[in-house]
Amino acid sequence: MKLYTSKRAPNPRRVRWVMAEKNITDVEIIEIDIMSGDHKTPEYRSKVGVPHVPALELDDGTTISESVAIGRYLESMYPEPNLFGHDAREQAIIEMWTRRCEFYLANPLMLNVRHSHPALAALEGVQVAEVAEYNRVWAERFMRTLDRQLADHAFIAGDRFTIADIVATIGLDFARLVKVRPPEDLVALNRWYETCRARPAASAGA
Ligand SMILES: N[C@@H](CCC(=O)N[C@@H](CS)C(=O)NCC(=O)O)C(=O)O
Incomplete structure (x- = not known):
């Protein structure tokens, strides 16, 4: 998996925090410089669908954006410690x-x-x-x-x-x-x- 993220940006930080709580280390981190417009390139837009970070690219090429949706996906892959509820x-x-x-x-x-x-x-x-x-x-x-x-x-x-x-x-x-x-x-x-x-x-x- 690859995480498209941007230093100091708050929404990618949510995902980094979830990963740190769960000790997830096998995600490749790809820095996107939003101040330089890296997230507005045709390549990025066609991959993610919106000019936003974060985005998580799965090994099958599926790309998920929205930090909370990414967090929920990571929770299903790495259930502990639980952050989204048990029942x-x-x-x-x-x-x-x-x-x-x-x-x-x-x-x-x-x-x-x-x-x-x-x-x-x-x-x-x-x-x-x-x-x-x-x-x-x-x-x-x-x-x-x-x-x-x-x-x-x-x-x-x-x-x-x-x-x-x-x-x-x-x-x-x-x-x-x-x-x-x-x-x-x-x-x-x-x-x-x-x-x-x-x-x-x-x-x-x-
Ligand atoms: N609701 C989205 C918001 C994503 C978002 O707005 N990300 C900001 C960075 S924190 C962004 O990509 N901004 C780019 C821009 O404003 O051009 C999420 O939770 O992931």
Whole structure:
């Protein structure tokens, strides 16, 4: 298998983190320089279908994009430690939180950074300050939801570390580029965030 990835980009980092948690080492890493447009070449587009990283190319030539879909595929190949749930109930709860973390935290924070960090102007084209601020406000609202959840649970989807924690931690880490941090009064969220950042696998692809 080959993983098309890009240093410091948040979505490929999700896959690198999953691989590190599972100690997956037999995947060839292919660096794509998105700032130079490597992901927009006709070859890359025809292989992956979209100008995005990450993408996982299987030995039969099938290519999977979408970081969470890749993570799910890797989980089926390398089941332990489990990150996506053991049974139907747990899988649904983890997916619910993962989708919430993508839609209401990671994506808004990504748009905040893309519309406010000078280095990302080249990727975004036109940066709109109002878009950055609107998304920051929405992300902060969801941080408050997460803080309430984490007041009663060690991790986002319950009592153990899952893909939802990876998605949320990387979303928050990316926002540090523009100095957006969880407000200090969100004590449970900040406690959980430091726990996740301290995991050895957190540095993979960061
Ligand atoms: N939902 C996709 C998002 C993929 C994505 O947007 N990746 C970014 C890097 S983090 C990218 O390829 N950006 C290229 C561009 O904006 O031109 C996933 O989870 O994989």
